[in-house]
C-alpha cells in the first residue's frame with residue numbers, strides 16, 4: 001500500500017529544529033507529492049540565510065521518509081522566501097520565474113486560506129490524463145452557468161499548457177493599473193484569468209513547485225475577481241503541485257473530474273479522485289467527455305473511446321455522473337475559434353445547459 005501524506009508528516013514531526021518546533025509545526029513543508037513509491041517535498045525556510053544552514057536537516061528529513069515502508073525514492077528541496085530575494089520585473093523576467101506584473105515582491109508563504117472574500121465557492125475541474133477535454137468542459141460549463149444567471153469566474157491554472165485564452169477568445173493580455181491588482185478579462189459573461197495572459201505566447205514555463213505556488217497564489221489572491229458565485233479552476237492534468245496547493249490553501253468547495261470512457265483515461269481519473277479524497281476535497285461529480293460520436297453523414301452512432309466507463313465508475317464510487325458529452329466537431333471548432341459552443345444555440349449548447357443545471361442541483365450555489 002502506498003505511503004500516506006499523514007505517515008510522512010508524522011515522521012517529519014520527529015525532526016526537531018535547533019531554534020524550536022519542527023518542520024511541520026513551523027509550516028515549512030510545501031508541495032508534498034506522493035507518486036507510487038516516490039515522495040517529493042519542498043522545505044521552505046523563512047529566508048535564504050536560514051535555508052543555507054538547513055542542508056543537514058533536509059538530508060535528515062529525506063532519510064526519515066526513506067525509512068518508511070513502501071518508500072524507495074525521496075527528494076526534498078530547500079527553498080526560501082524573504083527579504084534577500086528580489087522580485088523579477090516583467091521586462092527582464094526569464095521564463096523560469098513566476099510572472100509579477102510589477103505586483104511587487106516574491107510570493108509570500110501563506111497560512112490563511114487563499115480564497116478572496118468575494119468568491120462564494122471554488123470548484124476545481126481536474127482530470128487524470130491530459131487531452132480528455134477538461135479545458136473544453138471548463139470553458140463551456142462556465143459560459144453555461146453564466147447564461148443561467150450565475151456570477152462565474154474561470155481560472156486557467158493549467159500552467160504548462162494554458163488553453164483558455166484561445167478557447168474563450170482573449171485578444172489582450174491581463175493588465176494592472178496600480179501594479180498591485182491584476183484585472184481579469186470579461187468574456188462571454190465570464191470573468192477569466194489565465195497564466196497564458198501573463199506570459200509571452202510560445203514561451204516555455206520551467207518552474208519548480210514553489211514558483212508554481214507563487215503563480216497560483218497571485219492568480220487567485222491578486223486578481224480583481226469581484227463578487228462570484230463560483231470560480232471554476234481548470235487544473236493541469238494529473239496530481240501535482242498545483243492541485244495540492246489549490247486544495248490545501250484555497251478552501252475548495254468541491255472537484256469535478258473529466259474523463260473519456262476508455263480504461264487508460266479512467267485509470268488516471270481514479271488517481272485524481274484518490275488525490276482529491278486524500279486532500280478532503282468533496283467530489284461533486286464526474287463528466288464523461290467524448291462519450292459518443294454521431295456520424296454527420298450517415299447518422300450512425302459509434303463509441304470511439306468506449307462507452308459508459310465513467311458512469312460505471314461514478315456508480316461504483318457513489319458520486320453523481322453530471323453528464324456525458326459527445327465527440328463533436330463543432331465543439332472543437334468553437335473552442336478553437338474562441339467562442340465556446342455553450343455560448344450559442346443547438347444540441348451541444350443545450351447539453352452544457354443541462355450540465356450547468358445538474359451542477360446547480362448539487363445545491364452548492
Ligand SMILES: Nc1ncnc2c1ncn2[C@@H]1O[C@H](COP(=O)(O)OP(=O)(O)OP(=O)(O)O)[C@@H](O)[C@H]1O
Nearest residue numbers: 130131132133134135136237326327328331332335
Ligand atoms: N467533446 C469534444 N468533441 C470534440 N473535440 C473535443 C471535445 N472535447 C475536447 N475536444 C478537443 O480535444 C482537444 C483537447 O481538449 P482540451 O484542451 O479541452 O483537453 P484538456 O484535457 O484540457 O487537455 P490538456 O491536458 O492538454 O489541458 C481540443 O482540441 C478540444 O477542442
